[in-house]
Amino acid sequence: xxxxxxxxxxxxxxxxxxxxxxxxxxxxxxxxxxxxxxxxxxxxxxxxxxxxxxxxxxxxxxxxxxxxxxxxxxxxxxxxxxxxxxxxxxxxxxxxxxxxxxxxxxxxxxxxxxxxxxxxxxxxxxxxxxxxxxxxxxxxxxxxxxxxxxxxxxxxxxxxxxxxxxxxxxxxxxxxxxxxxxxxxxxxxxxxxxxxxxxxxxxxxxxxxxxxxxxxxxxxxxxxxxxxxxxxxxxxxxxxxxxxxxxxxxxxxxxxxxxxxxxxxxxxxxxxxxxxxxxxxxxxxxxxxxxxxxxxxxxxxxxxxxxxxxxxxxxxxxxxxxxxxxxxxxxxxxxxxxxxxxxxxxxxxxxxxxxxxxxxxxxxxxxxxxxxxxxxxxxxxxxxxxxxxxxxxxxxxx
Numbered sequence: 001x002x003x004x005x006x007x008x009x010x011x012x013x014x015x016x017x018x019x020x021x022x023x024x025x026x027x028x029x030x031x032x033x034x035x036x037x038x039x040x041x042x043x044x045x046x047x048x049x050x051x052x053x054x055x056x057x058x059x060x061x062x063x064x065x066x067x068x069x070x071x072x073x074x075x076x077x078x079x080x081x082x083x084x085x086x087x088x089x090x091x092x093x094x095x096x097x098x099x100x101x102x103x104x105x106x107x108x109x110x111x112x113x114x115x116x117x118x119x120x121x122x123x124x125x126x127x128x129x130x131x132x133x134x135x136x137x138x139x140x141x142x143x144x145x146x147x148x149x150x151x152x153x154x155x156x157x158x159x160x161x162x163x164x165x166x167x168x169x170x171x172x173x174x175x176x177x178x179x180x181x182x183x184x185x186x187x188x189x190x191x192x193x194x195x196x197x198x199x200x201x202x203x204x205x206x207x208x209x210x211x212x213x214x215x216x217x218x219x220x221x222x223x224x225x226x227x228x229x230x231x232x233x234x235x236x237x238x239x240x241x242x243x244x245x246x247x248x249x250x251x252x253x254x255x256x257x258x259x260x261x262x263x264x265x266x267x268x269x270x271x272x273x274x275x276x277x278x279x280x281x282x283x284x285x286x287x288x289x290x291x292x293x294x295x296x297x298x299x300x301x302x303x304x305x306x307x308x309x310x311x312x313x314x315x316x317x318x319x320x321x322x323x324x325x326x327x328x329x330x331x332x333x334x335x336x337x338x339x340x341x342x343x344x345x346x347x348x349x350x351x352x353x354x355x356x357x358x359x360x361x362x363x364x365x366x367x368x369x370x371x372x373x374x375x376x377x378x379x380x381x382x383x384x385x386x387x388x389x390x391x392x393x394x395x396x397x398x
Contacts, residue, residue: 001055001350003224004301006232006256007152011352014255020058022218023049024253026210026227026235027063027109030090031075034097035276036295036306037262037269041228043292043393044259044300044353046103048224050391051349062217064110064210065091068203070168071271073192083193084113097279101288102393110213112204116195118212119204123184125246132242135175137187137200141207143180146241152256153233164234168206182238184208207238211252215243225253229260229303230268260303269306277306286311289318289394296355296392317363321389322397324366325382333375338365338384345388355392362389 002011025045028038042063049061066072067087076083095109123139126132131145143149150157161180165171171179183205188194194201204212214222220243227236236256243252261268264275282291294314298304341361348357365385369378389396 002352003255003257004352006258009154012255016057016223021052021223022060023062023224024214024218024222025063026231027065028094029066029069029071030087030094031072032271033090033094034279035269036279036282039101039279040262040295041259042098043101043103043295045226046393047355047391048353049104050393054391060107060218062108062110062214063106064112064213066206066209067091067111068113068193069206100283101279101291102395108217110217112209112213115212115216116204118216119208120197122208122212122242122246124198126184126242129245131245132184133177134199137202138175138183139185139199140176140181141184141238141242143178146245149241150237152240153237155233167234169234182207182234184242207235208242211239211243220247220249221251222253224255224257226257229258232258259300263303263305286315287318289396290315292393293317293359297359299356300353320370321362321366321385321394324369325385325396327369327378327382333377335377336368336372336381338368338381341365342384342388349391358392
């Protein structure tokens, strides 16, 4: 199997000499979930995990929830509720949406607020190693201390600050040495939740949370680290910097996988813009199979436009596949051979999760069953259809 590695910018052969693979995926910030962009990202990794297990890899699947964050605090204030109640409510919604979309369970679902000791330990190592500094009870990572900063995103240094500023960075923070330095620990502010630390009460920065949770469950080197393409910089770039400098080993992740953005009404689907297609609304009108078929008719690395009217066409295919596995299988004549379509499906999945081509192979298997003469034996073809559909998370009505 080959996967596109964001860091090397090319497809690479997936290797796992021990047969074990650890996968860490950056999950939701629970203040307004779950939209189709979330679904496309997280079901991509759901399919990856399913396929790797199909290939007999021993996979440990970790996803996190960023349950303390500036956006959570802001939204809770707007709604007149507490940050932790908002987080619990939105996290529960997300997990139910994933169950209703037939997603596999995570081996570990990590909450940021439950891992502050690990965060503090990493920060202390960075300070000791000269990669972080304390200023007014805040702790910052010193970007200038890491000559490899930028090796993941490949963004020219003179363009980094503008992008970081669009994605949460505060360049005017007077406590920083460099506008691009990022927060590892921020001092307590009035009305905000806090945790004790060697630098006084405060709360963790966003980036350090994932380094702590990923290493807690998967070790100092992660096999596959993933998330949406909008996380490459600064979030994942900062993860690389702080993790590799704290742990003293490279790489932090062997393969970086990033999922393309879903647009809606001409703009990237996002909570800030409010142009959302919610999973709950989709599930009221379509089966999970239909939603999966529509989403994964697109390659995971490509950005694409969600078009409401296009979903209906995939409901027809979901119905055809369901009919094919329920088709009477009493024939005793020629066996319907779908091995060529099975091979096409597996080749597509091995080619960096080419789900669009894999779905076309499923379509052809379904057609071979439905169009077979009534005396032909379709049982093996039906079993193949069930088996391969399961890799894409389809239930076929079960």
